[in-house]
Amino acid sequence: MRLPAPSIAALRLGAAALTLIAVAATFLSTASRATINPFNFFGFFTIQSNLLAAAALAATAVLVLLGRAVPAWLVLARAATTAYMIVVGLVYNTLLVGLAGGVELPWANTVLHVVFPVYCLLDWALVADRDPLPWRRLWAVLVYPVLWCAVVLVRGATDGWVPYPFLNPATGYGSVLFYVLLIAVTVVTAGAGVFGLSRVRPIVRVSESVRTRG
Known part of the structure; x- marks a missing residue:
């Protein structure tokens, strides 16, 4: 099945925009009820992962719309953020759903924990605008989680705030x-799944030539 590049780009930009709106609405809703520290709000893995995935998806969408080659580093970044969204979706929907805390706006909670993770996975698995990723680059999916954990541990040991x-x-x-x-381990496992999917032949092809530039 072939879809025109503008359609693929519109879907991606729409998904990214909806995610940004959900994050903004959650922040404003929380700020309207109590004093909120932006560093704390944006310190959660869920919020950061959604923003990173939205940025990677939007950047890819713009390049697809312009008919330009998608750089290999951006494909890798999108693979990593897709893995993070898989982790967010699985952890929330298997361990945290129904528990107190987290995103209090029901629709925003659904977007950040269900809709966008599912979209990222389906887009990666189904749309043929990326080449297979070499396994030697799998380590890259750990860069952000390691940095995130380091910042969290430093903050926990200094000002006492931790997201979880x-x-x-x-x-x-x-x-x-x-x-x-x-x-x-969870992130690497999800990343391995994403890397593996990059070797499966997608069923949706972009009607205009969009190739990865290594």
């Missing part, structure tokens, strides 16, 4: 290390 209780140094660094390693 299991990363609080007060629980003991042995426990924290266990969860950090668990996060790493």
